[in-house]
Amino acid sequence: MAALEIHNVRKEFGSERVLKDVSISIDSGEFLILVGPSGCGKSTLMNAIAGLEPVTSGNIYIDGEDVTWRTPAERDIAMVFQSYALYPSMTVRQNISFGLEMRKVPKAEREAAVERVADLLQISHLLERKPAQLSGGQRQRVAMGRALAREPKVYLFDEPLSNLDAKLRVDMRTEIKKLHQRLGTTIVYVTHDQVEAMTLADCIAVMRDGHILQLGSPDEVYNNPVDMFVAGFMGSPSMNFIRATLEADGDGYALRIATPDEADLLLPWPAARHTAELVEQLDKPVILGLRPEHFSEEDVRLSEQAEGTLLEAKVSVVEPTGADILLRLPLGEQEITARVGPKCEVSPGERLALRVDMSRAVLFDAETEQRLA
Amino acid sequence: MANVIRRQTPAAKLWRGVLYAVLVIAALFYVLPLVVMLMTSIKPLSEISAGTLLSLPQNPTLAPWTKAWGEACTGMRCEGVGGYFWNSFAIVIPAVLISTAVGALNGYALTKWRFKGFELVFALMLFGCFIPFQVVLLPMAQTLGWLGLSSSRAGLILVHVVFGIAFTTLFFRNFYVGIPNELVSAAKLDGAGFFRIFWRILLPVSAPIIVVSVIWQFTHIWNDFLFGVAFSAHDTQPVTVALNNLVNTSTGVREYNVDMAAAMIAALPTLVVYVLAGKYFVRGLTAGSVKG
Numbered sequence: 001m002a003a004l005e006i007h008n009v010r011k012e013f014g015s016e017r018v019l020k021d022v023s024i025s026i027d028s029g030e031f032l033i034l035v036g037p038s039g040c041g042k043s044t045l046m047n048a049i050a051g052l053e054p055v056t057s058g059n060i061y062i063d064g065e066d067v068t069w070r071t072p073a074e075r076d077i078a079m080v081f082q083s084y085a086l087y088p089s090m091t092v093r094q095n096i097s098f099g100l101e102m103r104k105v106p107k108a109e110r111e112a113a114v115e116r117v118a119d120l121l122q123i124s125h126l127l128e129r130k131p132a133q134l135s136g137g138q139r140q141r142v143a144m145g146r147a148l149a150r151e152p153k154v155y156l157f158d159e160p161l162s163n164l165d166a167k168l169r170v171d172m173r174t175e176i177k178k179l180h181q182r183l184g185t186t187i188v189y190v191t192h193d194q195v196e197a198m199t200l201a202d203c204i205a206v207m208r209d210g211h212i213l214q215l216g217s218p219d220e221v222y223n224n225p226v227d228m229f230v231a232g233f234m235g236s237p238s239m240n241f242i243r244a245t246l247e248a249d250g251d252g253y254a255l256r257i258a259t260p261d262e263a264d265l266l267l268p269w270p271a272a273r274h275t276a277e278l279v280e281q282l283d284k285p286v287i288l289g290l291r292p293e294h295f296s297e298e299d300v301r302l303s304e305q306a307e308g309t310l311l312e313a314k315v316s317v318v319e320p321t322g323a324d325i326l327l328r329l330p331l332g333e334q335e336i337t338a339r340v341g342p343k344c345e346v347s348p349g350e351r352l353a354l355r356v357d358m359s360r361a362v363l364f365d366a367e368t369e370q371r372l373a
Numbered sequence: 374m375a376n377v378i379r380r381q382t383p384a385a386k387l388w389r390g391v392l393y394a395v396l397v398i399a400a401l402f403y404v405l406p407l408v409v410m411l412m413t414s415i416k417p418l419s420e421i422s423a424g425t426l427l428s429l430p431q432n433p434t435l436a437p438w439t440k441a442w443g444e445a446c447t448g449m450r451c452e453g454v455g456g457y458f459w460n461s462f463a464i465v466i467p468a469v470l471i472s473t474a475v476g477a478l479n480g481y482a483l484t485k486w487r488f489k490g491f492e493l494v495f496a497l498m499l500f501g502c503f504i505p506f507q508v509v510l511l512p513m514a515q516t517l518g519w520l521g522l523s524s525s526r527a528g529l530i531l532v533h534v535v536f537g538i539a540f541t542t543l544f545f546r547n548f549y550v551g552i553p554n555e556l557v558s559a560a561k562l563d564g565a566g567f568f569r570i571f572w573r574i575l576l577p578v579s580a581p582i583i584v585v586s587v588i589w590q591f592t593h594i595w596n597d598f599l600f601g602v603a604f605s606a607h608d609t610q611p612v613t614v615a616l617n618n619l620v621n622t623s624t625g626v627r628e629y630n631v632d633m634a635a636a637m638i639a640a641l642p643t644l645v646v647y648v649l650a651g652k653y654f655v656r657g658l659t660a661g662s663v664k665g
Contacts, residue, residue, distance in 0.1 A: 052558050073564040085555035089577030099563035
């Protein structure tokens with residue numbers, strides 16, 4: 001049975017439609033991430049699940065029960081807020097046990113629960129402090145502790161890491177993942193950070209303008225995006241979108257990329273990925289999507305066996321990140337990003353041969369921006 | 374300030390000197406009436422008629438104070454203002470507490486439990502801050518009559534509470550607007566209800582604005598004369614009305630020293646409140662604006 005099911009939920013503020021017919025269902029123990037740019041409705045959806053905002057229509061089920069019109073307290077959920085929302089006048093201990101106290105849990109059990117989560121999150125030494133005396137990372141832990149103490153059916157995380165500095169954010173991300181693996185809790189997690197989404201989720205819902213564009217595993221969303229928005233939103237640096245024309249090339253197809261000053265580039269479309277729909281797109285403009293890691297520098301020793309198509313371009317910018325090097329180079333009318341190994345010795349202005357792994361390329365309709373192949 | 378960087382040229386120093394001189398003169402100008410009142414109140418009557426307003430008391434005496442407290446005539450009775458002083462407390466304390474409590478709940482509801490039309494309700498309450506007292510005297514008298522509270526202490530308390538709520542609501546509303554709504558959301562998820570959230574989450578952080586509300590209400594209600602004279606009977610009159618009666622009751626020689634002592638007595642509680650809590654008053658008024 002689904003731990004959480006959202007069924008055709010709509011939310012309108014006056015004439016503004018914030019959620020337009022959203023449906024999601026996740027199983028018990030699943031980690032769902034709602035991701036999207038600001039204003040896509042992900043926080044509104046979160047508030048609807050929490051019961052902090054009534055929905056305009058549709059239903060929300062938790063553990064099979066319709067909770068659409070229940071108060072937040074009756075839904076048996078816990079939430080970690082972006083601002084942590086720790087009660088300023090209470091100690092950490094009181095913050096963690098407040099929810100239990102409100103649910104009339106006996107004092108001894110409350111104490112045990114506080115000890116349990118304090119151990120789990122390593123905040124035992126902070127229990128007597130007030131929130132104002134804690135650092136950002138510590139507050140974050142307390143906020144999670146408060147949610148964990150109650151052992152609710154569903155946990156909601158509303159951008160919990162966005163107020164932490166970069167290093168702490170990565171640490172806490174790992175910690176949340178470990179906690180989820182250990183406790184097997186059902187989590188709905190809102191973020192605008194696609195790295196968090198990729199690393200944590202069992203299931204990602206990419207949202208835009210009140211719609212869910214794609215709901216799938218991180219692998220699906222990353223490698224098999226439904227449209228250009230999803231493709232561009234997931235991944236950093238973002239996917240390269242290259243204007244091209246689909247042409248017949250012998251038995252198969254090829255993509256012609258018009259290049260100013262030089263001869264047009266012709267990239268063959270892998271035969272294994274032919275679809276019937278591609279015929280209709282012949283001689284029409286399409287958008288070729290290639291992720292930076294779909295490029296690799298040509299290695300002379302391997303060139304005999306290596307897969308993929310070779311192309312050559314003049315490097316305009318070299319950005320070493322340590323782990324690898326990002327290159328900016330012109331391809332057709334646009335500039336693209338390629339990710340190459342850290343050993344690649346190239347300077348701006350030099351020409352470089354790159355291999356393109358066309359088997360992982362994706363193709364979009366230039367007008368509708370929908371996926372073609 | 375020592376930690377301000379500025380040029381130490383002679384001209385700059387002179388300018389500073391002028392600045393301080395102006396400030397000191399202004400401060401003296403403001404404190405002078407109080408000094409004159411205090412000096413006059415401890416002079417014997419003979420010294421007042423002989424000396425000038427600013428001459429220092431030669432033989433200080435507390436007799437005018439004791440007379441003002443227990444013997445001076447306020448109209449027909451000659452029992453001083455002491456009894457009315459306690460009358461004022463009996464009116465002010467409940468009125469301050471009730472109006473502050475109601476204002477706090479109003480401010481909480483208007484910011485954290487927004488309902489349809491909350492803006493209109495708030496605008497109307499704000500409007501209450503601008504209604505002149507005189508306008509409501511007759512309707513209020515009529516209302517108190519209907520309620521059977523004419524000339525009673527409870528009636529006067531009610532009037533002050535009703536008038537005070539506009540201000541206390543404004544104070545608390547502006548303070549609670551700065552407290553994150555997520556705190557209330559978190560408490561709702563934790564299972565707390567309207568009053569529990571107010572009592573356990575909001576109230577413990579409200580100290581600065583409670584101080585503001587209490588000082589504001591205390592000084593206003595204590596210093597009120599109009600409602601006191603209009604809606605109280607003889608034995609429930611506040612000290613401001615008694616002071617007026619005392620000054621206006623002439624029994625031959627005008628006893629300026631007793632008048633001044635009575636005026637000091639009437640002004641003392643507000644002065645004490647301000648000296649003790651004024652710091653928090655200023656802090657509380659600016660708390661919301663600086664630190665969200």
